[in-house]
Amino acid sequence: xxxxxxxxxxxxxxxxxxxxxxxxxxxxxxxxxxxxxxxxxxxxxxxxxxxxxxxxxxxxxxxxxxxxxxxxxxxxxxxxxxxxxxxxxxxxxxxxxxxxxxxxxxxxxxxxxxxxxxxxxxxxxxxxxxxxxxxxxxxxxxxxxxxxxxxxxxxxxxxxxxxxxxxxxxxxxxxxxxxxxxxxxxxxxxxxxxxxxxxxxxxxxxxxxxxxxxxxxxxxxxxxxxxxxxxxxxxxxxxxxxxxxxxxxxxxxxxxxxxxxxxxxxxxxxxxxxxxxxxxxxxxxxxxxxxxxxxxxxxxxxxxxxxxxxxxxxxxxxxxxxxxxxxxxxxxxxxxxxxxxxxxxxxxxxxxxxxxxx
Amino acid sequence: xxxxxxxxxxxxxxxxxxxxxxxxxxxxxxxxxxxxxxxxxxxxxxxxxxxxxxxxxxxxxxxxxxxxxxxxxxxxxxxxxxxxxxxxxxxxxxxxxxxxxxxxxxxxxxxxxxxxxxxxxxxxxxxxxxxxxxxxxxxxxxxxxxxxxxxxxxxxxxxxxxxxxxxxxxxxxxxxxxxxxxxxxxxxxxxxxxxxxxxxxxxxxxxxxxxxxxxxxxxxxxxxxxxxxxxxxxxxxxxxxxxxxxxxxxxxxxxxxxxxxxxxxxxxxxxxxxxxxxxxxxxxxxxxxxxxxxxxxxxxxxxxxxxxxxxxxxxxxxxxxxxxxxxxxxxxxxxxxxxxxxxxxxxxxxxxxxxxxx
Ligand SMILES: CC(C)[C@H](C(=O)O)[C@@H](O)C(=O)O
Ligand SMILES: CC(C)[C@H](C(=O)O)[C@@H](O)C(=O)O
Numbered sequence: 001x002x003x004x005x006x007x008x009x010x011x012x013x014x015x016x017x018x019x020x021x022x023x024x025x026x027x028x029x030x031x032x033x034x035x036x037x038x039x040x041x042x043x044x045x046x047x048x049x050x051x052x053x054x055x056x057x058x059x060x061x062x063x064x065x066x067x068x069x070x071x072x073x074x075x076x077x078x079x080x081x082x083x084x085x086x087x088x089x090x091x092x093x094x095x096x097x098x099x100x101x102x103x104x105x106x107x108x109x110x111x112x113x114x115x116x117x118x119x120x121x122x123x124x125x126x127x128x129x130x131x132x133x134x135x136x137x138x139x140x141x142x143x144x145x146x147x148x149x150x151x152x153x154x155x156x157x158x159x160x161x162x163x164x165x166x167x168x169x170x171x172x173x174x175x176x177x178x179x180x181x182x183x184x185x186x187x188x189x190x191x192x193x194x195x196x197x198x199x200x201x202x203x204x205x206x207x208x209x210x211x212x213x214x215x216x217x218x219x220x221x222x223x224x225x226x227x228x229x230x231x232x233x234x235x236x237x238x239x240x241x242x243x244x245x246x247x248x249x250x251x252x253x254x255x256x257x258x259x260x261x262x263x264x265x266x267x268x269x270x271x272x273x274x275x276x277x278x279x280x281x282x283x284x285x286x287x288x289x290x291x292x293x294x295x296x297x298x299x300x301x302x303x304x305x306x307x308x309x310x311x312x313x314x315x316x317x318x319x320x321x322x323x324x325x326x327x328x329x330x331x332x333x334x335x336x337x338x339x340x341x342x343x344x345x346x347x348x349x350x351x352x353x354x355x356x357x358x
Numbered sequence: 359x360x361x362x363x364x365x366x367x368x369x370x371x372x373x374x375x376x377x378x379x380x381x382x383x384x385x386x387x388x389x390x391x392x393x394x395x396x397x398x399x400x401x402x403x404x405x406x407x408x409x410x411x412x413x414x415x416x417x418x419x420x421x422x423x424x425x426x427x428x429x430x431x432x433x434x435x436x437x438x439x440x441x442x443x444x445x446x447x448x449x450x451x452x453x454x455x456x457x458x459x460x461x462x463x464x465x466x467x468x469x470x471x472x473x474x475x476x477x478x479x480x481x482x483x484x485x486x487x488x489x490x491x492x493x494x495x496x497x498x499x500x501x502x503x504x505x506x507x508x509x510x511x512x513x514x515x516x517x518x519x520x521x522x523x524x525x526x527x528x529x530x531x532x533x534x535x536x537x538x539x540x541x542x543x544x545x546x547x548x549x550x551x552x553x554x555x556x557x558x559x560x561x562x563x564x565x566x567x568x569x570x571x572x573x574x575x576x577x578x579x580x581x582x583x584x585x586x587x588x589x590x591x592x593x594x595x596x597x598x599x600x601x602x603x604x605x606x607x608x609x610x611x612x613x614x615x616x617x618x619x620x621x622x623x624x625x626x627x628x629x630x631x632x633x634x635x636x637x638x639x640x641x642x643x644x645x646x647x648x649x650x651x652x653x654x655x656x657x658x659x660x661x662x663x664x665x666x667x668x669x670x671x672x673x674x675x676x677x678x679x680x681x682x683x684x685x686x687x688x689x690x691x692x693x694x695x696x697x698x699x700x701x702x703x704x705x706x707x708x709x710x711x712x713x714x715x716x
Contacts, residue, residue, distance in 0.1 A: 075553065090553040120591060125478045141499075141521060142554055149560050157564075158524040159557030163499060166516040193604070195433065195448040196500055199517030202507050206515075226641075228612040229620070232590065233478060246551070250608060254586040262587070283584075 002035040003311060006066035008059070011045040011089055012284025013294035013347075014072025020296035020351030021070060025303050027358055028316035036311070039066075043096065044074030044089035044284075048082075054092030063096050068310035069277040070302060071096075073284035089284075098138050102269035102277055103169070104176040105135040105248065106305075109235075109255035109265065114328040118260030118337055125235065131255055132184065132240045134177040135248025137269055139169045142245045163199050165244065170206040176270070177242035178214040187218045187239035191227045191247055203244065224251070231255055256281045263295030263336040266302035268309055276310045278302035288335075292346040295334040297324055300354055323357035360393040361669060364424035366417070369403040369447055370642025371652035371705075372430025378654035378709030379428060383661045385716055386674035394669070397424075401454070402432030402447035402642075406440075412450030421454050426668035427635040428661060429454075431642035447642075456496050460627035460635055461527070462534040463495040463606065464663075467593075467613035467623065472686040476618030476695050483593065489613055490542065490598045492535040493606025495627055497527045500603045521557050523602065528564040534628070535600035536572040545576045545597035549585045549605055561602065582609070589613055614639045621653030621694040624660035626667055634668045636660035646693075650704040653692040655682055658712055681715035 007022055009015040022038065029036045041059040048054050054074075063069055074089040082088055096102070111119065111129040119126045144162030152158050174190075181188040190207045192200035204221055211219040222230065224247045230237060231251065235258050243251060256262045265281040280298030288294055301324060308317035332353050333342040345353065365380055367373040380396065387394045399417040406412050412432075421427055432447040440446055454460070469477065469487040477484045502520030510516050532548075539546040548565045550558035562579055569577040580588065582605045588595060589609065593616050601609060614620045623639040638656030646652055659682060666675040690711050691700040703711065 080553075085556065085559060088553060094554070120479050120483045122478055122480060144518070148556050152524065156524050156526060157560055158522060159555075159560030160502070160520060160522040161555045161557050162518060162520055164516060164518040166510065166514050168514060193607075195438075195446060196452070197517075197519045198443065198506050199519050201443060202515055202517030225607045225611040228586065228608045229615040232612055232615040233618075247608075249551075249583045250586045250605075253583040254590055254612065257587040257590040260591075 002037050003067040004037050004039065004065060006062050006069045007038055007040045008043045008069060008071045009040065009046070010043055010072040010074040010284065011076050012073055012286045012289040014074070014284055016290070016292065016347050017280065017294050017296040017299040018070065018072040020347060020354070021299040021303050023351055024300050024320060024354055024358065025070070027355060028307070028320065031358070032313065032316050034311065034313055034316070043071070043092040045076050045079045047092055048079055048087060048089065052087070054087065054089050055095040060095070060099055063100060067275060068306045069096070070299070070306060071277055071279040072299065073280065073282065075284050076286040094142065096277060097269060098143060100275070100277070101138060101271045103136060103138040103173060104270040105137040106180070106268045106270070107133040107135060107252040107256065107265070107281060109133065109252070109259055111259045112261065112264060112328060115259070115261045115264065115337055117339055119258060120260055121258055126258055129235055129259060131235060131238045132180055133248060133252040133255055134173065134180060134240060134242040135252055136169065136173040136244050139165055140245035163197065163246070165199055165203060167202065167206050170203050171210060173242065174207050174210045177240055178210060178217050181217045181240040182214065185239040186216055187220070189220045189222055189227070189238055189241045191222050191224050191241055191243035191251065193224050194221070195223060200244070207242070227251055228254060231258065252281070261337045263298055263334065264301065265298050266305050268305045270309065274310055276306065278306040292348055293335055294347050295336050296347050296350055300324060319358060323354050326357040327353040360395050361425040362395050362397065362423060364420050364427045365396055365398045366401045366427060366429045367398065367404070368401055368430040368432040368642065369434050370431055370644045370647040372432070372642055374648070374650065374705050375638065375652050375654040375657040376428065376430040378705060378712070379657040379661050381709055382658050382678060382712055382716065383428070385713060386665070386678065389716070390671065390674050392669065392671055392674070401429070401450040403434050403437045405450055406437055406445060406447065410445070412445065412447050413453040418453065418457055421458060425633060426664045427454070428657070428664060429635055429637040430657065431638065431640065433642050434644040452500065454635060455627060456501060458633070458635070459496060459629045461494060461496040461531060462628040463493040464538070464626045464628070465491040465493060465610040465614065465623070465639060467491065467610070467617055469617045470619065470622060470686060473617070473619045473622065473695055475697055477616060478618055479616055484616055487593055487617060489593060489596045490538055491606060491610040491613055492531065492538060492598060492600040493610055494527065494531040494602050497523055498603035521555065521604070523557055523561060525560065525564050528561050529568055531600060532565050532568045535598055536568060536575050539575045539598040540572065543597040544574055545578070547578045547580055547596055547599045549580050549582050549599055549601035549609065551582050552579070553581060558602070565600070585609055586612060589616065610639070619695045621656055621692065622659065623656050624663050626663045628667065632668060634664065636664040650706055651693055652705050653694050654705050654708050658682060677716060681712050684715045685711040
């Protein structure tokens with residue numbers, strides 16, 4: 001039966017990197033007779049420009065109907081100053097995550113041996129790094145009510161947001177993390193601020209309860225400030241980390257940057273049935289947009305994740321990952337991962353190389 | 359006129375490191391006829407053990423009466439499982455900060471040239487690092503109401519906290535940061551999550567308004583996830599950073615760890631009149647408590663900060679900092695900053711060396 005993949009190029013470098021990833025997907029679609037139907041829609045700033053809103057109805061409908069979604073990136077200075085907070089590119093992204101219930105965000109931080117030099121950390125600290133951060137993506141302070149800016153007594157402006165999780169939300173993301181740890185090195189570190197925030201006291205409690213169902217997984221807890229330190233001090237101590245939406249946003253970016261090659265890192269956002277949205281960990285990089293400079297590999301690797309997790313096609317996923325490794329072995333590098341002695345290539349040339357390797 | 363200094367040893371390594379810092383303070387008190395009266399009180403786990411609460415009335419009264427406070431550290435596994443969330447060591451610390459209005463937290467992240475090797479980052483990335491993080495300390499999600507864990511429909515547990523700032527709180531910490539930047543390299547980076555959280559949209563707005571009063575300071579804004587990345591990628595791009603309580607907790611610890619020698623970093627928490635509490639950036643390290651292993655230098659440097667900021671005694675502050683630099687030049691190192699070829703010393707030996715240098 002044919003499956004639908006919705007492609008959302010988004011803003012900044014989004015269209016360029018997604019174009020290369022789409023070529024890769026179309027190729028394996030042919031090679032393996034996957035019967036995938038690809039369509040495209042607007043989201044983020046691109047949708048604001050065309051339709052006045054970051055998540056048009058037709059995009060949301062298409063996203064609901066799709067079996068998997070490939071996203072580039074959203075956002076840029078052009079829309080940052082929009083006084084209406086609802087008309088920002090990010091609201092498009094958050095709207096899809098929330099409407100589709102994509103609560104399980106998997107963010108691997110892996111150091112490619114070929115790119116070991118790219119890290120700002122000493123080689124012995126990061127060589128062989130392989131962390132998986134599991135971030136809750138549809139709850140927490142990102143979506144908590146009430147929220148806003150109001151005038152209180154004396155015409156004083158006050159801004160407020162609500163950090164809230166119920167035990168079901170915590171258990172649901174906890175299971176994703178325990179399962180992931182079970183399939184890896186069986187060590188799960190849950191990150192909270194249980195010495196200050198009540199919502200994370202409950203988080204810790206539920207993780208403890210859940211750990212009884214996973215006696216083979218070693219559960220530990222760490223305060224978020226310490227986790228940020230430990231990622232810098234000794235990142236290889238971690239196998240899988242699980243945390244809420246806001247802490248996960250911060251820690252997954254820090255962890256990704258440890259590798260020095262955030263242009264290489266894909267991510268998945270999954271619903272309860274394994275349907276998912278796939279996107280690179282990096283942002284829309286408006287400063288280099290439209291210049292054929294961006295690294296398309298994180299988006300191409302997101303295609304591999306998509307094939308494996310949402311489309312039940314592990315074989316082409318393996319081949320794509322091998323092809324990426326091969327182009328690195330060929331010393332091809334976009335500017336972000338380039339170093340002395342390597343061959344600098346453009347976005348499209350990198351896409352060509354992966355296609356050739358496939 | 360005589361001034362009062364309250365000493366709060368706290369938990370874990372607190373008593374050991376504070377003992378050395380106290381010796382240093384007593385020495386310069388004599389040398390410079392500062393007429394300081396020192397007293398001691400219990401806080402944190404030590405206060406729970408003795409009085410059943412982390413912040414006894416008499417400690418709070420003494421803190422209010424003092425001109426400056428020197429704190430070791432609080433917390434430890436012994437009290438972490440206390441089911442009553444109010445009876446935790448951290449509540450003692452938070453109680454003092456809040457009751458005394460110590461809203462302005464200054465956390466320098468400085469790389470000592472003698473300890474450049476201690477960093478996990480490559481020397482070229484961190485050499486000469488000198489960042490000041492200004493963290494709001496008495497508001498935000500740490501103190502926001504409502505908060506708690508409740509049962510909602512269907513007996514489902516739900517945890518919630520409130521992230522709230524009004525414009526006065528933001529302006530107050532903003533001024534501290536702008537003033538600090540003015541006295542340094544005149545660059546201030548305000549960290550928020552204004553693409554998602556309304557409370558930080560107001561934060562950004564107020565910082566912009568305030569910047570009109572400081573035309574000589576260059577203000578920039580950065581999202582917190584990007585700030586965590588940039589601290590790893592290129593920390594020397596920053597001069598002064600300002601942010602709220604929770605983001606400041608995370609980023610200041612990450613920044614401190616960039617130096618690899620968190621055992622060297624003091625901090626100050628100031629009220630509107632410059633009265634303050636001074637403490638090392640590191641925690642209570644229960645694993646090495648009572649073994650004469652801890653590094654007392656961050657606490658000794660906190661004494662220097664205290665003399666300078668709250669006691670109007672810049673000369674002995676300079677001398678203490680010079681003495682610390684001198685013992686490093688003598689190659690004396692506690693275990694946390696020790697490396698091949700250096701002389702390993704205990705907590706008390708390090709204290710002796712600083713005293714001798716003074
Ligand atoms: C663009 C932004 C809303 C988003 C987030 O904060 O979740 C991004 O930083 C991410 O991590 O995917
Ligand atoms: C002990 C804890 C409550 C405290 C905080 O989170 O503020 C500590 O981490 C700090 O940064 O001083």
